[in-house]
Amino acid sequence: xxxxxxxxxxxxxxxxxxxxxxxxxxxxxxxxxxxxxxxxxxxxxxxxxxxxxxxxxxxxxxxxxxxxxxxxxxxxxxxxxxxxxxxxxxxxxxxxxxxxxxxxxxxxxxxxxxxxxxxxxxxxxxxxxxxxxxxxxxxxxxxxxxxxxxxxxxxxxxxxxxxxxxxxxxxxxxxxxxxxxxxxxxxxxxxxxxxxxxxxxxxxxxxxxxxxxxxxxxxxxxxxxxxxxxxxxxxxxxxxxxxxxxxxxxxxxxxxxxxxxxxxxxxxxxxxxxxxxxxxxxxxxxxxxxxxxxxxxxxxxxxxxxxxxxxxxxxxxxxxxxxxxxxxxxxxxxxxxxxxxxxxxxxxxxxxxxxxxxxxxxxxxxxxxxxxxxxxxxxxxxxxxxxxxxxxxxxx
Amino acid sequence: xxxxxxxxxxxxxxxxxxxxxxxxxxxxxxxxxxxxxxxxxxxxxxxxxxxxxxxxxxxxxxxxxxxxxxxxxxxxxxxxxxxxxxxxxxxxxxxxxxxxxxxxxxxxxxxxxxxxxxxxxxxxxxxxxxxxxxxxxxxxxxxxxxxxxxxxxxxxxxxxxxxxxxxxxxxxxxxxxxxxxxxxxxxxxxxxxxxxxxxxxxxxxxxxxxxxxxxxxxxxxxxxxxxxxxxxxxxxxxxxxxxxxxxxxxxxxxxxxxxxxxxxxxxxxxxxxxxxxxxxxxxxxxxxxxxxxxxxxxxxxxxxxxxxxxxxxxxxxxxxxxxxxxxxxxxxxxxxxxxxxxxxxxxxxxxxxxxxxxxxxxxxxxxxxxxxxxxxxxxxxxxxxxxxxxxxxxxxxxxxxxxxxxxxxxxxxxxxxxxxxxxxxxxx
Numbered sequence: 001x002x003x004x005x006x007x008x009x010x011x012x013x014x015x016x017x018x019x020x021x022x023x024x025x026x027x028x029x030x031x032x033x034x035x036x037x038x039x040x041x042x043x044x045x046x047x048x049x050x051x052x053x054x055x056x057x058x059x060x061x062x063x064x065x066x067x068x069x070x071x072x073x074x075x076x077x078x079x080x081x082x083x084x085x086x087x088x089x090x091x092x093x094x095x096x097x098x099x100x101x102x103x104x105x106x107x108x109x110x111x112x113x114x115x116x117x118x119x120x121x122x123x124x125x126x127x128x129x130x131x132x133x134x135x136x137x138x139x140x141x142x143x144x145x146x147x148x149x150x151x152x153x154x155x156x157x158x159x160x161x162x163x164x165x166x167x168x169x170x171x172x173x174x175x176x177x178x179x180x181x182x183x184x185x186x187x188x189x190x191x192x193x194x195x196x197x198x199x200x201x202x203x204x205x206x207x208x209x210x211x212x213x214x215x216x217x218x219x220x221x222x223x224x225x226x227x228x229x230x231x232x233x234x235x236x237x238x239x240x241x242x243x244x245x246x247x248x249x250x251x252x253x254x255x256x257x258x259x260x261x262x263x264x265x266x267x268x269x270x271x272x273x274x275x276x277x278x279x280x281x282x283x284x285x286x287x288x289x290x291x292x293x294x295x296x297x298x299x300x301x302x303x304x305x306x307x308x309x310x311x312x313x314x315x316x317x318x319x320x321x322x323x324x325x326x327x328x329x330x331x332x333x334x335x336x337x338x339x340x341x342x343x344x345x346x347x348x349x350x351x352x353x354x355x356x357x358x359x360x361x362x363x364x365x366x367x368x369x370x371x372x373x374x375x376x377x378x379x380x381x382x383x384x385x386x387x388x389x390x391x392x393x394x395x396x
Numbered sequence: 397x398x399x400x401x402x403x404x405x406x407x408x409x410x411x412x413x414x415x416x417x418x419x420x421x422x423x424x425x426x427x428x429x430x431x432x433x434x435x436x437x438x439x440x441x442x443x444x445x446x447x448x449x450x451x452x453x454x455x456x457x458x459x460x461x462x463x464x465x466x467x468x469x470x471x472x473x474x475x476x477x478x479x480x481x482x483x484x485x486x487x488x489x490x491x492x493x494x495x496x497x498x499x500x501x502x503x504x505x506x507x508x509x510x511x512x513x514x515x516x517x518x519x520x521x522x523x524x525x526x527x528x529x530x531x532x533x534x535x536x537x538x539x540x541x542x543x544x545x546x547x548x549x550x551x552x553x554x555x556x557x558x559x560x561x562x563x564x565x566x567x568x569x570x571x572x573x574x575x576x577x578x579x580x581x582x583x584x585x586x587x588x589x590x591x592x593x594x595x596x597x598x599x600x601x602x603x604x605x606x607x608x609x610x611x612x613x614x615x616x617x618x619x620x621x622x623x624x625x626x627x628x629x630x631x632x633x634x635x636x637x638x639x640x641x642x643x644x645x646x647x648x649x650x651x652x653x654x655x656x657x658x659x660x661x662x663x664x665x666x667x668x669x670x671x672x673x674x675x676x677x678x679x680x681x682x683x684x685x686x687x688x689x690x691x692x693x694x695x696x697x698x699x700x701x702x703x704x705x706x707x708x709x710x711x712x713x714x715x716x717x718x719x720x721x722x723x724x725x726x727x728x729x730x731x732x733x734x735x736x737x738x739x740x741x742x743x744x745x746x747x748x749x750x751x752x753x754x755x756x757x758x759x760x761x762x763x764x765x766x767x768x769x770x771x772x773x774x775x776x777x778x779x780x781x782x783x784x785x786x787x788x789x790x791x792x793x794x795x796x797x798x799x800x801x802x803x804x805x806x807x808x809x810x811x812x813x814x815x816x817x818x819x820x821x822x823x824x
Contacts, residue, residue, distance in 0.1 A: 054737070055737075122579070122580075123569070123584065123587075124569075124573055124579045125737075125739070126573075126574075126579065126739050127579050127580075164749075164751070165727060165728060165729050165749050165751035165752050165755075166729045166742050166746040166747065166749060166752070167745060167746045167748075167749055172745060177745065179749075179750065180749035180750060180751045181750075181751065182727070182751040182754070186750075186751075186754070187754050188754070189754070189757045191761070192806070192809060193761075193803075193806075193808075193809040193812045193813060196799060196802060196803060196809060196813050197757070197813060197816060199795065199798070199799040199802075200795065200796060200799055200813060200816060200817050200818065202795045203795070204793035204794050204795035204796070205793075205794070206791070206793045206794070207793060207818065208690070208693050208822070208824055209693075210693050210694075210695055210744070210745070210748070210818075210822045210824075211693075211793070211818035211819060211822050211824060212818075213745055213748050214695075214748050214818035214821050214822055215795070215818045217748045217749055217750050217752075217753055218750070218753055218816075218818075220750050221750025221751075221753050221754070224750065225750075266736075266737070269566075271554045271557070271564055271565075271566045272554050272557045272564065320557075320562045320563070320564050320565075321557070321559045321561060321562030321564075322554065322557030322558075322559070322562075322564050324554075324557070324564070326564070326565045326566070327565070327569070356584075357584045
């Protein structure tokens with residue numbers, strides 16, 4: 001049976017899609033897009049690639065405390081045996097579905113930040129993903145953390161790009177939003193009416209914010225298509241995530257002036273039949289990341305790219321009777337890049353000291369991980385994006 | 397004048413999937429009270445709706461062995477059934493003369509969001525759809541009791557794997573968080589206890605029939621939401637719905653989808669839901685002052701946009717290429733019976749990507765190509781305004797008016813551009 005799917009179009013209570021007044025002032029997007037093509041992203045500019053795993057990936061069966069007797073006993077029906085893991089220390093191992101990431105780890109290109117979540121973790125998919133994507137524990141914050149970074153940049157539809165059709169909240173700022181590109185590229189309108197349609201993207205003084213956003217999306221489509229269209233004409237191949245990351249590596253190597261990319265994969269909500277489902281999903285992640293890193297490493301931006309893989313929560317330590325796990329708390333965040341200082345960061349939460357719900361304790365705050373990326377990759381202080389947050393965990 | 401145009405357009409687009417040709421102009425003449433009555437009118441008869449034949453879906457039984465002739469026939473029956481369900485429902489939305497019931501069924505589908513991707517078989521989805529329609533404007537307590545034992549929902553949220561010794565919490569948690577109370581209105585203890593109340597129900601995946609087996613049901617007293625009692629699925633639903641939080645939660649959800657995702661309802665609105673009567677809530681909302689507040693704008697979801705276009709152009713979705721239609725809707729992120737997750741559909745800005753525009757264009761082209769453009773058969777100088785009156789747009793911006801004015805020689809192009817305009821994609 002297929003588990004219920006959770007993907008990034010998942011926000012019931014929250015997106016950042018409320019304030020767009022500034023969009024109506026952006027009359028010169030086409031000029032900016034042309035400038036972007038004539039002034040490609042300078043080499044050695046750091047780039048961030050976010051990989052969102054929706055549904056709550058089971059951290060304990062991803063980076064596995066395989067020698068801990070408690071691990072084997074409390075989830076005996078789904079625990080991975082020593083033949084199903086790829087050890088990286090006496091205590092920890094990757095799920096054996098992750099050979100490419102394990103190989104990168106061996107080359108010191110993978111940082112595993114352990115026990116990541118936030119105080120009093122929510123067991124709700126929606127609340128927790130809203131916290132991760134907003135970078136804030138307050139449900140009044142309606143912008144995404146990358147969106148707030150975007151707000152600080154001179155507007156350019158290339159600054160941040162998500163792959164897909166619906167905007168994830170993390171890419172929505174208070175003044176501006178990221179662009180989206182479909183995994184199969186861009187197909188502009190055709191036929192006699194096509195020449196009329198770009199006019200619908202102009203701003204109008206009578207526009208309410210949502211109308212301004214609708215108009216802006218039309219202009220951004222035509223602008224980005226002119227630059228990106230020729231680059232993404234080939235039909236995508238590979239898995240769902242593989243197609244997305246393949247497009248991203250193509251565009252990065254083509255010097256598209258984009259600092260942040262977002263891709264995602266769903267269905268990590270493994271309440272039942274976890275081993276088979278999660279192994280298949282991790283295998284998809286692993287193959288896509290492996291291919292992506294090979295492509296990046298062969299290009300001129302080998303040292304520019306950092307990948308972060310995260311999910312809204314990990315899962316319950318004790319498994320259930322349906323060979324799955326219910327919602328949990330902290331889990332590892334995985335950071336990958338040729339300039340990442342590989343290894344283990346933070347503390348592995350102990351399996352014998354759980355919270356009242358039988359979940360892992362939190363040893364690293366996710367905002368510290370964001371802080372490191374904001375400082376090292378996007379080159380701004382964390383507090384510019386996460387107000388009053390001062391600390392950062394650097395893996396560079 | 398503008399205020400009346402805005403309020404009338406909002407009522408028609410949000411509660412009736414948009415006006416039929418001529419309807420907007422007629423209601424503008426008759427006044428806002430008439431518009432309120434019209435969108436709430438459920439009609440005694442609806443011959444057009446009755447003309448849409450529901451697919452007859454067989455119980456396809458267990459999965460056949462792979463790579464056999466039986467498997468080929470089985471999977472093509474699954475695919476055909478799924479596809480028929482989608483066009484059947486879209487046709488109902490488009491042809492109904494009293495679309496409120498379909499509109500509310502659509503709302504509840506997004507509320508109790510169940511995806512066929514987790515069910516495979518179309519029959520349980522059709523049964524769920526009929527249940528949602530049956531209670532769409534009835535009492536929410538009855539609806540919640542029915543949905544707690546709905547086959548498709550039980551499969552979707554793993555209740556077949558919920559055992560006394562080791563509860564699977566998925567259905568219990570989402571039932572409280574997403575369907576009835578809202579987040580943070582219950583504890584982890586309540587989730588575990590509610591999961592126990594939901595043990596003993598087993599659903600046949602191929603037909604969605606739910607069987608209760610008392611031996612596998614947790615028969616002891618359970619403490620849920622501060623009350624200790626013996627509970628089964630229906631009495632659990634009744635207990636939860638009786639909580640005060642349910643009144644506010646459902647009122648908020650209706651407001652969120654019909655009025656605005658950025659404003660909140662007046663406290664008086666929830667009073668109309670005190671008895672959990674959905675029609676009372678909807679009627680109070682339609683008669684409220686919400687429609688004159690400029691802040692209460694919404695983005696039409698892809699299905700709402702598409703159905704509105706089909707109603708205006710008198711095109712039955714089943715006459716379009718069903719493969720193209722389903723591809724385009726799924727690429728826009730909204731294929732009926734396929735919500736992305738149990739939280740339901742996205743909303744607002746999320747629908748406004750450039751990628752969505754590409755597929756909206758393809759759909760607009762195919763609807764206009766089959767459509768009745770008679771409403772634009774007026775002198776060229778009146779076409780742009782006629783187009784607004786036809787589609788139920790309160791007012792074109794100067795941008796859109798000048799764009800449409802460039803297409804007075806080609807009504808089909810004008811229609812495509814109008815359907816893609818910010819003023820039509822957004823319900824201002």
